[in-house]
Every structure is written in C-alpha cells, then in structure tokens.
Amino acid sequence: MILDKINSPADLRTIPEEDLTPLAAEVREEIIDVVSRVGGHLAPSLGVVDLTIALHYAFDTPRDRIVWDVGHQAYAHKLLTGRRKQFPTLRQYGGVSGFPKRQESPYDHFDVGHASTSISAALGMVAARDIKKQDYRVIAVIGDGSISAGLAFEGLNQAGHLKKGLVVILNDNEMSISPNVGALSSYLSRLMTKQFYTKLRQETKNFLQGIPKVGESMFHLAKRAEESLKGLVAPGMLFEDLGFQYVGPIDGHRIDHLLETFNNIKDYTWPVLVHVVTKKGKGCEYAECSPSQYHGTPPFDRATGVSGKKAPVLSYTDVFGRTMVKLAEENKAIIAISAAMSEGTGLDKFAEIYPERFYDVGIAESHGVTFACGLAVEGMHPVAAIYSTFMQRAYDQVVHDLCLQNLPVTLALDRAGLVGEDGPTHHGVFDLAYLRHLPNMVIMAPKDENELQHMIKTAVEHSGPTAVRYPRGSGFGVAMDQQPKPLEIGKAEVIRDGNDVVLLALGTMVQPSLDAADRLQAEGISTMVVNARFAKPLDEELILAAAKKMGRVVTAEEHALHGGFGSAVLECLSSARLSGVKTLRIGLPDRFIEHGAQKILRQKYGLDADGIVASVKDFVEKTRLKVVAPAVNIRAMDV
Numbered sequence: 001m002i003l004d005k006i007n008s009p010a011d012l013r014t015i016p017e018e019d020l021t022p023l024a025a026e027v028r029e030e031i032i033d034v035v036s037r038v039g040g041h042l043a044p045s046l047g048v049v050d051l052t053i054a055l056h057y058a059f060d061t062p063r064d065r066i067v068w069d070v071g072h073q074a075y076a077h078k079l080l081t082g083r084r085k086q087f088p089t090l091r092q093y094g095g096v097s098g099f100p101k102r103q104e105s106p107y108d109h110f111d112v113g114h115a116s117t118s119i120s121a122a123l124g125m126v127a128a129r130d131i132k133k134q135d136y137r138v139i140a141v142i143g144d145g146s147i148s149a150g151l152a153f154e155g156l157n158q159a160g161h162l163k164k165g166l167v168v169i170l171n172d173n174e175m176s177i178s179p180n181v182g183a184l185s186s187y188l189s190r191l192m193t194k195q196f197y198t199k200l201r202q203e204t205k206n207f208l209q210g211i212p213k214v215g216e217s218m219f220h221l222a223k224r225a226e227e228s229l230k231g232l233v234a235p236g237m238l239f240e241d242l243g244f245q246y247v248g249p250i251d252g253h254r255i256d257h258l259l260e261t262f263n264n265i266k267d268y269t270w271p272v273l274v275h276v277v278t279k280k281g282k283g284c285e286y287a288e289c290s291p292s293q294y295h296g297t298p299p300f301d302r303a304t305g306v307s308g309k310k311a312p313v314l315s316y317t318d319v320f321g322r323t324m325v326k327l328a329e330e331n332k333a334i335i336a337i338s339a340a341m342s343e344g345t346g347l348d349k350f351a352e353i354y355p356e357r358f359y360d361v362g363i364a365e366s367h368g369v370t371f372a373c374g375l376a377v378e379g380m381h382p383v384a385a386i387y388s389t390f391m392q393r394a395y396d397q398v399v400h401d402l403c404l405q406n407l408p409v410t411l412a413l414d415r416a417g418l419v420g421e422d423g424p425t426h427h428g429v430f431d432l433a434y435l436r437h438l439p440n441m442v443i444m445a446p447k448d449e450n451e452l453q454h455m456i457k458t459a460v461e462h463s464g465p466t467a468v469r470y471p472r473g474s475g476f477g478v479a480m481d482q483q484p485k486p487l488e489i490g491k492a493e494v495i496r497d498g499n500d501v502v503l504l505a506l507g508t509m510v511q512p513s514l515d516a517a518d519r520l521q522a523e524g525i526s527t528m529v530v531n532a533r534f535a536k537p538l539d540e541e542l543i544l545a546a547a548k549k550m551g552r553v554v555t556a557e558e559h560a561l562h563g564g565f566g567s568a569v570l571e572c573l574s575s576a577r578l579s580g581v582k583t584l585r586i587g588l589p590d591r592f593i594e595h596g597a598q599k600i601l602r603q604k605y606g607l608d609a610d611g612i613v614a615s616v617k618d619f620v621e622k623t624r625l626k627v628v629a630p631a632v633n634i635r636a637m638d639v
Contacts, residue, residue, distance in 0.1 A: 113425020160243020388428025
C-alpha cells in the first residue's frame with residue numbers, strides 16, 4: 001500500500017503525483033474501516049480526502065498552517081500526519097480525538113469543534129506572522145454550512161480590509177453546478193491564477209492607474225470587465241466585494257486541478273478564496289446516498305452500512321421530537337427552530353408535518369435566539385432546539401433579547417451533560433452556570449424520558465423564558481403517559497424518604513442516586529432522595545425543611561460544580577442562615593473533560609451509583625466525627 005510509506009506530509013511529498021489518486025482510495029478505505037468499528041464523522045471526512053492530500057502536498061506543513069473548521073473533516077489529515085497507528089482508537093477514551101487538537105500533533109494548529117472559527121483564527125495567525133516578519137502561509141478550510149455563520153463573515157470582512165496574505169478554502173459539498181459551467185469556470189480560474197496572468201494583471205493595474213486624470217477610471221472599467229467575465233461562470237462576486245480574489249469552482253476530487261491551483265496561489269500576498277466543490281461520503285456508496293445519516297454515525301456493518309446497535313428504548317431526542325409534534329397539533333403558536341441540526345435535535349418529523357412552523361436558521365445560534373424573540377413578540381411560542389454546548393454561542397442574545405424582555409421562548413438544550421466521544425468541545429456542562437443567574441429564566445431537567453414530555457408541556461405554557469436540559473442517549477424505558485401535563489414550576493419531588501442525609505439530584509443524577517440510596521440503606525445510612533426537577537427556581541421550602549431535619553445536604557448534578565445546581569443550593573442555605581448544616585456537592589471538577597464513552601466518564605468522575613455511594617459514605621463518616629466547622633460548610637468535593 002502507498003499509505004504504508006507515509007508517516008508524515010514530508011513522506012507524502014516524495015510520492016509521484018500519479019500515485020496520489022490511488023492513495024486517496026486507500027485513505028478512504030482506512031477511514032471507512034475504522035469508523036465502521038468505532039463510529040464517527042464519516043461522510044464529511046470522506047468528502048475531503050483529495051483536498052487534504054493536495055493541501056499537504058502543495059504546502060510545506062507544518063511550517064505552513066492548515067486551520068480546519070469544526071474538525072468533522074479532519075480524519076484524512078490525521079492519517080497523513082503521523083497518527084495512522086493510533087487511528088483505530090479514534091474518539092475512544094485515551095485515544096485519538098475526533099477533532100484537531102494542538103496537544104495531539106504539531107500539525108494541528110488550532111483546537112476546533114464549534115463551527116465557523118477557522119477564518120478568524122487563521123487571520124490572527126497571519127497578523128502574528130507579519131508582526132514577527134515571518135513568511136509561512138496560513139490556510140483556513142471552511143465548509144459551505146460553516147461559512148453561513150456571522151463569525152465567518154466577520155473574519156472575511158476584516159481579512160479583506162487588511163489585505164494580508166491569507167488563503168481560505170471553501171469546501172462546498174452542497175452546491176449543484178452544471179458540469180459544463182463548472183469545467184469552464186475551473187479552467188478560467190486556473191488560467192487567471194497563473195504567474196503570467198497575475199503579473200500581467202498587476203502591471204496593467206499599475207499602468208492604468210498611472211495615466212493622469214483618466215487612468216483610475218480606465219482601471220475600474222477594466223476590472224468590471226474582468227468581473228463580468230468571471231461572473232458569467234463563477235458565483236464569487238460576494239467574496240470579491242469583501243476584498244478576496246475568488247478562484248473557482250474547482251473540482252475537489254481532481255487532485256491535479258487542486259495542485260495546479262494551490263501552486264499558482266500559494267505565494268499570493270493578498271487574500272484569496274478557493275472555492276472547491278466536493279461530495280460528502282465520496283467513495284462510499286451508502287454514505288454518498290445518505291450523507292446526513294453518515295455525518296456522525298455509530299458503528300455499522302462495513303459491507304451494508306447498517307448500524308448494528310439499535311436502542312431498545314426511546315432516546316431523549318426522540319421523545320422531545322414526538323412531544324413537539326403532539327403539542328403543536330393543539331397549540332398553533334408553537335414554532336420550532338433548529339440551528340442546522342433538525343435531525344440531530346429530533347425536529348425532522350415536525351418539519352415534515354408543520355413546514356410553515358419550522359425554521360432552520362443554519363449555523364447561526366445567535367440569530368436563531370433573536371429570531372425566536374421576534375416571533376415571541378408577535379404572540380408565538382418558539383422552541384429553539386440547540387445543543388447545550390452550542391447555546392453558549394448565543395449568550396448575549398439570551399441575556400439581552402430574551403430574558404431582559406421576559407419573552408415566552410423555550411430553549412431545548414439537547415446533549416446537556418457528558419456527551420461522550422465528541423469530547424470537551426461538545427460536553428454540555430456549563431449551561432446551568434450561564435443561565436441560572438439570569439432574571440426571569442426558568443430551568444428544568446427531567447429525571448427520565450417521561451418527565452421530559454411533561455417539562456416541554458410546562459415550558460410552552462409558561463409566559464416567560466424557559467430552558468429544558470436533557471442528555472444525549474436513550475432513556476430508561478419507563479412507561480410513557482399518554483398526554484403531557486404541566487408541572488408546578490419550582491416544585492421538587494420526594495422520591496424516597498430518609499433520616500440521615502438528603503440527596504438532592506438533578507436530571508440524569510436522579511436514577512443513580514436512587515440506586516445509591518438502596519445500597520447506602522444496606523450500610524445503615526438512611527438517605528432521602530429528591531428529584532429537584534428545577535435548577536431555577538429551587539424548591540426552597542423542601543430543601544430547607546430537609547436540611548433542618550437531617551443536617552446533611554448532598555447535591556448531585558452532571559454539570560460543572562462552579563456555578564451549577566449545587567451552588568444554587570448552597571446559596572439557598574446561606575440566605576436562610578441555617579446553623580450546623582453540612583454540605584457536599586457531587587459534580588464535575590474545574591477542568592475540561594476529555595472524550596470517552598459516557599459510562600466511562602461518569603464512572604471516572606463519580607457520577608454513577610458507585611461514585612455516589614463512596615462520596616456519601618465518606619461525607620457521613622466525616623460529619624459524624626463532630627469536627628468543628630462553619631455553620632454552613634461550603635466545601636465542594638471534586639469527585
């Protein structure tokens with residue numbers, strides 16, 4: 001195999017050009033083989049194999065910086081940059097990350113996971129390069145979905161204004177271009193980037209501008225003529241207006257065309273955008289036919305593409321989607337909003353049944369929230385289904401446009417808590433901290449999938465801002481009530497009574513807390529278990545009564561300890577000025593959590609029944625020693 005000879009891009013550049021296309025086929029087979037066994041982002045990575053090979057072949061990496069956007073398409077990059085032996089550990093605990101990661105390789109120049117950051121980051125590197133008077137090249141690779149976000153256009157706008165040497169590769173895997181038009185445009189773009197043409201273009205510009213009185217007008221006339229010719233066959237005038245030289249569209253699966261283009265433009269000292277057209281899932285029939293299904297996929301049968309793992313019970317995402325359809329039938333004011341994740345958030349069925357009440361705003365979470373607020377002002381009740389980690393991008397809009405105006409908008413925070421193999425960029429473990437302190441906000445977390453449907457009902461009947469956070473993955477298989485019913489806002493649920501310690505659990509921590517309470521009872525520790533339901537407002541009456549009765553309060557949450565549910569309980573106890581109450585918080589420590597299966601991570605950080613048992617036993621034993629302590633011990637145990 002050709003791939004066997006490559007341990008770095010330096011090795012790649014010793015391969016004859018005629019061997020690059022066969023190499024691309026080998027890389028695709030390697031990606032399909034590994035992803036079929038461990039899961040991952042298949043279709044986007046397959047689509048950019050040829051582009052990745054051409055980039056590393058034409059540019060002097062890692063001296064030249066390639067900045068990937070999102071990172072879904074970086075598998076070929078990892079295989080070509082010395083990580084082939086580790087590649088079978090992709091996204092596994094202790095293995096290779098599913099995204100570019102600076103600490104993992106000198107070829108990964110920027111950590112990514114959220115879309116649309118590549119242009120801004122790359123421009124920062126270009127500015128630093130010029131300040132230091134160095135001469136390496138910087139290439140940002142961004143997809144057509146990511147470039148629709150405001151952040152990407154902010155980067156393009158400044159790059160065009162600064163006129164610094166930056167290469168942006170627009171990986172377009174959705175635009176349909178007529179083969180003839182695409183071929184002609186590709187030919188003209190490659191012709192217009194050749195050294196002779198570029199030199200002639202610059203010399204003509206200098207000559208025309210040097211003619212007294214009429215030269216500047218003649219130059220603009222010539223430029224408009226050139227743009228008119230390019231505009232006949234190329235969709236790049238927007239980028240030209242932003243200050244970039246537009247090149248393309250180029251067939252992203254013709255390595256020879258890519259190499260010719262990159263070699264032509266790599267020494268440009270001004271901003272250039274190369275428009276590359278690719279096909280998601282290229283080289284894998286089932287991924288080509290269903291690119292959305294294989295965007296992010298669990299393990300599957302290599303021959304058929306069929307996933308061998310079928311969840312025995314409904315996922316929280318499924319329950320959310322079904323509940324939205326049911327509620328929308330009776331409530332015509334309900335509007336569903338997605339940020340380029342209609343399938344991922346379970347809203348695809350809603351979109352099919354109620355297309356006039358569904359909006360996919362693209363990768364534009366900030367816009368999505370303010371758009372929802374505009375709908376709410378006019379009497380609608382929008383439900384914005386956005387992953388917890390991505391809602392962080394709309395924080396200002398949540399504060400200023402939603403909560404300040406006290407509008408009836410529901411934030412459905414899917415993938416709250418530990419998400420597993422996608423790792424630190426995707427764990428939804430900060431939402432309580434960034435939402436809990438906002439006036440007017442109500443925050444809920446269900447103990448199971450049945451309670452989720454009741455919380456969605458509660459949220460859409462509330463007259464102000466609400467957030468419902470729920471985890472990735474399957475529920476517990478509990479019986480589902482036929483109809484969702486609203487819950488009393490701010491009221492918790494006592495699931496089990498006890499006398500020694502009260503365990504206040506939120507969301508995913510309720511079930512392991514119940515399991516832990518059974519085991520603690522066998523060891524002589526009588527534990528009250530409370531399903532908190534609401535992180536805001538708290539059921540202060542219940543919390544204070546339990547604290548006074550037992551003197552020991554334990555909180556459990558799948559969230560960062562700083563600023564989370566446990567912090568809210570401590571604030572409640574402090575405000576009440578209770579004396580003699582001992583406290584313990586169970587949650588995630590003050591660091592970014594690595595990638596790995598949810599079960600492994602919950603076990604490592606003490607968020608399963610074993611961890612809760614160990615923490616509560618230690619806590620009770622220490623508080624029985626009557627050590628002198630403050631009235632309310634706010635020590636948090638990072639487990």
